[in-house]
Each structure stands twice: as structure tokens, then as C-alpha cells.
Amino acid sequence: MAPIPIVLCGKHPDMCDNFIRGMLPEYEVVHVCHNAPVAKSELPALLKGERTEPCSGKGSNTKTRSPKIPKAIFVGGGFSETELEEMRAVDVLRTVPWMYPPANRRPKTNGPPPMEMIIARAKEAFVEHGFVEGKEDQVEVGLWDW
Template identity: 35%
Template sequence: MSLLFTSRALRLTSTTTRPAARSSTQIYRTRFRTRHISPLQTTIRTLAIKLPNMAANIPLATLGANPEVAKKIQDLLLPEYDLVHICLNLDSAIAELPGVCAGGANAASLLPSSGLGSNVSRPAAERKVPRGIIFGAGISDGDLARVMDAVKKDAPETKVVRVTREAILAKGAQTPSPEIITKVLREILAAMVEKGEL
């Protein structure tokens, strides 16, 4: 009788001192606590990567021939891209863009003779320096080269953003459509941003 009682006591002691089984959730949390990233954390990290590019408002200059089209494209490119200086002929581009793209005190005093571009409405101290120049489809390769030869002397880092007739026609536009041109431009600019060129 005594032995039986002792045996039961041992079994009882063994049962009551055995650690409680942990759920699979507890085991997962214990083993993977340092690796676990919640969906909210993932979203925040993703936004932290994307927001700088989204909010960059990259300043650009442009040379085109049509003021109405240029103004419409300026509006359509916002907020990611900012046309700060718009030239409408070769002479003004050669005269203005080298100094504007070089930055510094002199650049702040240079306003587009066209009267177009967001720098027109900014105080001199807040005017932006273009990182690249958009050349419309109506600008010849020779004129592009002349402008860039002048610009590169003072601002060698300035990028060329070239819109071609072929790219516009491929999108279905038969006439200068600001919407189609903007679509082509956004594709070109997004690719340049992705490569770190702007």
C-alpha cells in the first residue's frame, strides 16, 4: 500500500512539474523574434525607399518650339518633375542654359526670356538649378549638340533628356499632343532616375 502511494505521488509530482507545452505561436515568436517583420514595418520601409524619389520634384530645363505645349507639359509633369526654365528658340537656350545649369549667384539672376518655367515665380534665392535639359522632338541633333556643347563647359553634369518623333508616333500621336509627350517623357525620366542619372 505504501509503495503504491509512493508511486502515485511520484507520478503526480512528475506531472505537476512538467513545463507546460508552448503553442506553435509561442515557439515561432521565441525562435524568430529577431527576424520577424510585421506587414506595417514592411510598408514603412518600402515607403521610406520610394518617398525620396516621389518627393524629389526634380528640376529640369527644356528647349522646345511651342509655348502652349511646353506650358501644358510643365503642368502634367508635376509633382515629380519641375520645369524650372523653358526656352523656345536656339539662341535663348545657348545664351541662358549654360549659366542656369551651372548654378551659383549668377544663375539665380537668370530668368527665362520666354517668361515660362517655375523659376519665374520664385525669389532669386529659391530658384532651382536644372539637373537635365529636355529637348523636344522638333529640335535637330545639330541644335542639341550646340546647346550641350555650351552647357557642358559650365555644367558638365547636366543630363540630356531626348524626346524623339519615333517615340511619340509609337504612342499613337499624329500631332504635338502634350499628354502623349508627357507619357513618353515620364518613361524616359523614370528610367534615368532608376539608374541614378538624375
């Protein structure tokens, strides 16, 4: 089973590290962006198959000369809806599905939910959308809730 390559847009480096580890073996985080301007700058080239070194220094593409093209972009709740729309305004970035937690589904606590909960819900939502090995190119492109 080969993991499906995805991008993570996450603001907190430690949480990103835990998310990267937790998404394996089904999903491989190939590139991480910590803010919207960087995502808008780095991701278009990556989606075109060009080698793009992430400013974050995170993701499996940092260890290879042949970058894996991501099949989806996962955005953490640290990003505002305005930042999300700013990133999604880039045409080439709308060619893959995006996953983002709607405000009404986020816990009403200070800070993010436990990483185990985020990972479990992300994997569950990917499966709900049919984003599984062998079918990752057959899913509907758009913005998915998680």
C-alpha cells in the same frame, strides 16, 4: 516629395504650358527656352546657380529670387538634331542629362503627338534612367532617348 527641377527646351509656348503642368508633381520645370541661341545664352549661368530670367517668361524660377538648379534638360521634337548638338556643345551644359526623342521613335504624323503621350513617355523614360527623387544626382550624364 519634392519635385526634381528640370529645363524644358520647347518651341511651342502652349505645348510648354501643358508640359509644365503635366510633369508635376514628380518634375518641376524651372526654366523654358524656345530656341537654341537662347538656351546657349541662358542655361550656362542657370546651371552655375545664377539667377537667370528666361526670355520665354516660363518656368518656376520666374517666381523666385533663389533659382533652382536644373538636374536635367528635356528637349522637344521641334528642335532639330543640329540645334540639339549646338546646345550640347556648351561644356557646362553637358554636366546634366539631356532627353531628346530620336527621329525613329517619333510618330509618322504631321505635328507632334498628343501632350499626354509626351508627358507619359517623358516620365517613364526618366524612371527607366533612375532619374527619380533622391537619386537624381546619381544618374549617368549623357543624351537619353525618350
